[in-house]
Amino acid sequence: MASAAATSSAASGPPVGARGQDPAARGVGADHFRALAGSLPTGVCVLTTLDAAGRPVGMTSGAVCGLSRVPPLLLACLDTTSRTLGALLQRATFGVNILAADAAWLSDRFAGDAPDRFAGVPWTPGPHGIPILTEGVVAHAICEVYRTVHAGDHLIVLGLITDGEHHPDADPLLYHRHHYSGFQPHSSAERSRTPRDTPHPATI
Numbered sequence: 001m002a003s004a005a006a007t008s009s010a011a012s013g014p015p016v017g018a019r020g021q022d023p024a025a026r027g028v029g030a031d032h033f034r035a036l037a038g039s040l041p042t043g044v045c046v047l048t049t050l051d052a053a054g055r056p057v058g059m060t061s062g063a064v065c066g067l068s069r070v071p072p073l074l075l076a077c078l079d080t081t082s083r084t085l086g087a088l089l090q091r092a093t094f095g096v097n098i099l100a101a102d103a104a105w106l107s108d109r110f111a112g113d114a115p116d117r118f119a120g121v122p123w124t125p126g127p128h129g130i131p132i133l134t135e136g137v138v139a140h141a142i143c144e145v146y147r148t149v150h151a152g153d154h155l156i157v158l159g160l161i162t163d164g165e166h167h168p169d170a171d172p173l174l175y176h177r178h179h180y181s182g183f184q185p186h187s188s189a190e191r192s193r194t195p196r197d198t199p200h201p202a203t204i
């Protein structure tokens with residue numbers, strides 16, 4: 001079991017712009033939120049850990065991103081009703097398995113109601129016994145829970161990356177507006193057809 005001291009911290013001070021009113025009442029409605037948030041394409045990960053009995057558990061998450069280089073942190077956002085969340089906090093260690101383009105079935109499996117999400121899924125125990133998916137991934141990271149932040153109906157979990165591996169030749173699975181797709185790198189010919197001739201500031 002990991003020794004990381006997980007701390008939970010609320011954002012300091014009231015939410016910016018709350019102005020004493022209920023933020024939920026001032027924000028857009030749920031359908032509007034889903035349409036806006038779903039417009040942003042994401043990668044797809046399977047977060048894994050062990051439950052109190054040492055059984056592998058996991059769930060699909062698109063809300064994962066790299067955060068800090070020093071120390072090396074990533075973040076994942078989990079619904080507070082998630083069953084995986086409780087195990088992950090208790091174990092204080094988790095795996096982030098970044099899915100490959102041909103692994104939409106793994107995303108569906110770990111988001112669905114199969115009685116055993118790991119049935120037929122190739123995996124191996126990694127550091128601290130954390131399940132690592134061995135097929136259908138472009139990379140995996142092992143994280144200790146570094147800090148948690150409450151944000152509405154989700155908990156942001158910051159993970160200190162202590163181990164990991166990536167497969168540079170594999171393409172990632174993407175998720176956009178409730179559909180999966182693959183990754184299509186722009187060829188240099190396509191790039192040359194961009195509307196502006198002026199170089200992007202980052203390339204100057």
Ligand SMILES: Cc1cc2nc3c(=O)[nH]c(=O)nc-3n(C[C@H](O)[C@H](O)[C@H](O)COP(=O)(O)O)c2cc1C
Pocket residue numbers: 044058059060061062063064077078079081082083084085107108110111112175
């Ligand atoms: C592509 C995709 C991305 C998802 N991203 C998240 C996410 O970032 N956070 C989350 O809490 N649920 C997310 N979900 C939903 C969970 O995977 C789903 O609710 C799952 O059943 C939770 O499992 P659990 O309750 O056993 O932890 C996503 C589902 C899909 C299909």
